[in-house]
Amino acid sequence: MAVEWDKYVGLPFKHLGLDPTTGIDCFNLVKHIYKQELEIEIPYTTRDWCNIVDEYWYQQIHEDNIKKASSETYGWKLVNSPKEFDVITMTIGASTITNHCGLYIGNSKILHILQNHKSHIATYGNYYKQYTMGIYKWIGTKT
Numbered sequence: 001m002a003v004e005w006d007k008y009v010g011l012p013f014k015h016l017g018l019d020p021t022t023g024i025d026c027f028n029l030v031k032h033i034y035k036q037e038l039e040i041e042i043p044y045t046t047r048d049w050c051n052i053v054d055e056y057w058y059q060q061i062h063e064d065n066i067k068k069a070s071s072e073t074y075g076w077k078l079v080n081s082p083k084e085f086d087v088i089t090m091t092i093g094a095s096t097i098t099n100h101c102g103l104y105i106g107n108s109k110i111l112h113i114l115q116n117h118k119s120h121i122a123t124y125g126n127y128y129k130q131y132t133m134g135i136y137k138w139i140g141t142k143t
Contacts, residue, residue: 003037003084003105005109005111005121006121008111008119009120010118011023011024011113011118012024013114013115013116013117013118013119016028016045016046024113025046026100026101026114028045028046029111029112029113029119030042030087030101031045034085034138037085038141040138042138043075044074075139076136076137076138077136077137077138078134078135078136079135079136079137082104082124083104083137085103085104085137085138085141086103086104086135086136087101087102087135087136087137087138088102088104088134088135088136089101089132089133089136090128090132090133092114098134100114102124104135105121108123109122109123109124
């Protein structure tokens with residue numbers, strides 16, 4: 001499967017946002033791409049496990065809800081090394097708790113979106129690896 005990843009670059013960020021044209025957050029971007037590229041409907045959104053609604057949520061998360069949401073109960077399996085379409089969870093900002101994710105797109109690259117940034121492709125190298133909390137594959141994907 002050859003995905004044109006560039007079509008997901010430049011989307012606006014909105015915390016808890018679901019619409020790639022008006023604003024979307026990191027997990028909902030993953031959810032959107034899974035639906036578009038793999039025809040997989042992830043049955044929940046960021047809003048289902050993130051109860052902080054302001055723009056400073058990176059600094060305020062007190063429960064590791066992303067870690068809970070990335071368990072086998074919710075459809076994810078922990079893996080050792082990333083392959084295309086795997087989700088990498090991270091701690092970004094002042095938090096020591098998992099508060100961000102990116103989609104591994106191959107060739108040591110991730111597609112992700114951060115607060116105050118548009119979606120973009122970044123190298124999954126030392127910077128992001130040092131903040132990685134886990135790498136997850138959606139149970140049932142063939143990638």
